[in-house]
Amino acid sequence: MAGWLDIMGVGAPTTVQDAGRPGQMHHGVPPGGAWVPELLALANRAVGNPWGAAALETFGKLELRGRGRRTRVSVDGRTFSVADGEVFTVPAPESASVRYVAVDGGLAVPEMLGGRGTLLVARLGGHQGRLLRPGDALPLGEGGGTPETLELGDALDVTAPIRVMLGPDLERFGAATRASLLADTFTVSPASDRVGMRLRGTALAHGDEGAGTSRPMVRGAIQVTLSGEPIVLGPDHPTTGGYPLIATVIHADWGRLCARRPGTPVRFVAVSMRGAREAWRQHLERFRPTV
Amino acid sequence: MTECLLNIDLGELPGEDEQLYTLAHVANIACGGHAGDDASMRRALESCARHGTRAGAHPSYEDREGFGRKALEVSPEVMRGQVAGQCARLARLAASQGVPVRYAKPHGALYHSANASAELARAVVEGVVEALGRSITVIGPGTGALRDAARAAGLAYAREGFADRGTRPDGSLIPRGQPGAVLTDVARARENTVRLATGGTVDTLCVHGDTPGAVELAREVRATLDALALRAEALGDGALRLALPEGLERRSAREALCALPRVVDAVITEEHACVYFDPDAPPEEPRLALARLLHVPPPPDARPPATLRVRYDGPDLEAVAARTGLTKDEVTKLHAAREYTVRCVGFLPGFAYLGEVDSRIVVPRLATPRTRVPALAVGIAGGRTGVYPFASPGGWHLIGTALDFTAFTPEQGAVLRLGDRVRFERVD
Numbered sequence: 001m002a003g004w005l006d007i008m009g010v011g012a013p014t015t016v017q018d019a020g021r022p023g024q025m026h027h028g029v030p031p032g033g034a035w036v037p038e039l040l041a042l043a044n045r046a047v048g049n050p051w052g053a054a055a056l057e058t059f060g061k062l063e064l065r066g067r068g069r070r071t072r073v074s075v076d077g078r079t080f081s082v083a084d085g086e087v088f089t090v091p092a093p094e095s096a097s098v099r100y101v102a103v104d105g106g107l108a109v110p111e112m113l114g115g116r117g118t119l120l121v122a123r124l125g126g127h128q129g130r131l132l133r134p135g136d137a138l139p140l141g142e143g144g145g146t147p148e149t150l151e152l153g154d155a156l157d158v159t160a161p162i163r164v165m166l167g168p169d170l171e172r173f174g175a176a177t178r179a180s181l182l183a184d185t186f187t188v189s190p191a192s193d194r195v196g197m198r199l200r201g202t203a204l205a206h207g208d209e210g211a212g213t214s215r216p217m218v219r220g221a222i223q224v225t226l227s228g229e230p231i232v233l234g235p236d237h238p239t240t241g242g243y244p245l246i247a248t249v250i251h252a253d254w255g256r257l258c259a260r261r262p263g264t265p266v267r268f269v270a271v272s273m274r275g276a277r278e279a280w281r282q283h284l285e286r287f288r289p290t291v
Numbered sequence: 292m293t294e295c296l297l298n299i300d301l302g303e304l305p306g307e308d309e310q311l312y313t314l315a316h317v318a319n320i321a322c323g324g325h326a327g328d329d330a331s332m333r334r335a336l337e338s339c340a341r342h343g344t345r346a347g348a349h350p351s352y353e354d355r356e357g358f359g360r361k362a363l364e365v366s367p368e369v370m371r372g373q374v375a376g377q378c379a380r381l382a383r384l385a386a387s388q389g390v391p392v393r394y395a396k397p398h399g400a401l402y403h404s405a406n407a408s409a410e411l412a413r414a415v416v417e418g419v420v421e422a423l424g425r426s427i428t429v430i431g432p433g434t435g436a437l438r439d440a441a442r443a444a445g446l447a448y449a450r451e452g453f454a455d456r457g458t459r460p461d462g463s464l465i466p467r468g469q470p471g472a473v474l475t476d477v478a479r480a481r482e483n484t485v486r487l488a489t490g491g492t493v494d495t496l497c498v499h500g501d502t503p504g505a506v507e508l509a510r511e512v513r514a515t516l517d518a519l520a521l522r523a524e525a526l527g528d529g530a531l532r533l534a535l536p537e538g539l540e541r542r543s544a545r546e547a548l549c550a551l552p553r554v555v556d557a558v559i560t561e562e563h564a565c566v567y568f569d570p571d572a573p574p575e576e577p578r579l580a581l582a583r584l585l586h587v588p589p590p591p592d593a594r595p596p597a598t599l600r601v602r603y604d605g606p607d608l609e610a611v612a613a614r615t616g617l618t619k620d621e622v623t624k625l626h627a628a629r630e631y632t633v634r635c636v637g638f639l640p641g642f643a644y645l646g647e648v649d650s651r652i653v654v655p656r657l658a659t660p661r662t663r664v665p666a667l668a669v670g671i672a673g674g675r676t677g678v679y680p681f682a683s684p685g686g687w688h689l690i691g692t693a694l695d696f697t698a699f700t701p702e703q704g705a706v707l708r709l710g711d712r713v714r715f716e717r718v719d
Contacts (some may be wrong), residue, residue, distance in 0.1 A: 249529030
């Protein structure tokens, strides 16, 4: 029997997100994916879904209703049962910036260009390509997977330095600016969204007008605007851009950075390609052990 | 990585293929020892001048019958004189033709015997210096007496590997005459080239002009070296940004990169190609995928140009006219007068960067980008124009609005693809 998740109340921007839609950048479509992939994995695996199944990504409080069947619900990995027709409340995220609500079987919104996540700028994916609002009803997939408890460990440690690989445009910055990147403490700006996380702190001057020609971009790249403000590109970043890139956050630390709420300190530490790959391998073992 | 150069022994045989000069970075020109005479040297130097090939001297034991392949009993002092004489003969002709001689490489048996004898090596180097001066790069084996002698004399030295010669497991060459000594298979030569050029032990690779299929081999080696010389920069742990050579057909380049195992996506921008992958499974040398395209003309474009209807009503039309000293009408006419090509797709889903804009209406980006540009606005900035597929922030000057145009659909993605041709039709 078909199941539904009804949106009854929304306290902050909420979208459907999943593992993203890799391989579409050549259409100008960013990779998407969860703002904090570790929490998506925890939420999904706890109700037996593949780690990257479609779930709710919310920055605030939610009021939801299960309908059509009994459901298992997971909030960042904490699970409970919801009876057919039962209304339940998901409190706003307590420590991280965001939280994930997964339902057994996943959210069965249509797959578009290889993913089910919402891309707001293109009004693509998720539920009608937009933010969710009360009255929306999301279809559920077939559940029945084997649940698994993943451990966060120190993955989202708010005091841990964020690992970056320097460059590729390092030569456009002076020695003092390069030193600032690794020596200074930045804080997460409230003017951050899935397109990019803005950081407050020392201006990373480069005097580069932006050659005007667009260059390839990637999630985690730290682009520096003309005013010297660093922006760490998020999952919905423009696929090309003109600002110089002083460094790039490694895959393993995307979630560790994005989990930080506005005002949280951020320090950077440089690692080698080898260090980055080793960190990613350990990350995969921890968060994608079975899928 | 410094560029690894292709050197080819030339001016040795009648009926030599001129194409070899276009493929070689350095031509080692036979200067009378084992082969070559004034006429062949002149022809070789002319070919160097015509194709921008760097000229080098290729002195040898004086043994034209044996093609310099056999070591002779020659005293170091006599050897010095013979090398100087051969090099000077080339230098004289080169000077009269205005071609600088910048390299010297001993030929055949002399190459090996000089490398095994400090005395003979010194004699060869002294002969080279006497005829050609000290701003010469000596080409020779990776290690040995020749390198030591060149360095002792203060000359630059290029360590040589052989793209068309088989090697034993220990890395030494399989002697000529034995099976597998000379590679004629293009794929093997390519593997050899990658191994040698990326191994850090050679500065130049040789293809012998007299190897069967030399032109085909040299073309493969040169394309491989050109690809490996492209700048590649890590964009974090899951992407590699490659300098895209101007003139490379952009759509083919993207398709070639995308087809590589473990490459998840490939994006072409103005000056770069970028490949994306899982950091746990990086692709092998993606630049080699571009090698194939470097010396091959692109396939003709079969798709007819797309025509986009535009109402020239943009809020910046007045400013563009003022900035360019034209009337608004002239600006719109110039914008609609030419056919554009899709140079890149990116920024937003379905956004196509179209070029080249007529130089008379080129304007920079806005000093302060708009926080919201309406969907289907037509913008210009620098030498590019494009249609915003969605409402978004944007920094281009807006000159019009595209009518009945869909830039992106969830089913097919971007409607305009790399290399597509586009025209704008003015609608009043």
